[in-house]
Amino acid sequence: MLLVRSAIFNVIFYLNLLFWMIVALPTIVLPRQIFMGVARIWARTSMAWMHLICGTKNEFRYREKVPVTPCIV
DSSP states (O other): OHHHHHHHHHHHHHHHHHHHHHHHGGGGGSOHHHHHHHHHHHHHHHHHHHHHHHOOOOOOOOGGGSOSSOOOO
16 A cells, blocks of 8 residues: 555656646746745645645654754754
C-alpha cells in the first residue's frame, strides 16, 4: 500500500509542479514578491497533496529561534 501511495503522490506532485511552472512563467518579469507568492502557493499545494495522499503531517517547532536575517537552517 505504501508503494502505491508513493507512486500516486509522485505522479500528482510532478503534475502539480508542471501546472505551477506554467502559471509562474509570466511572473518572472513581474516584481519578485509576486513570483515568490506563486512559489509559496506551489509549496502549500504540494504539502496539501502529501497530507491527503500519504497522511503525513508537518509541524514547525521553535520558529521563534530562527533569526529574521537570512540564514541557512
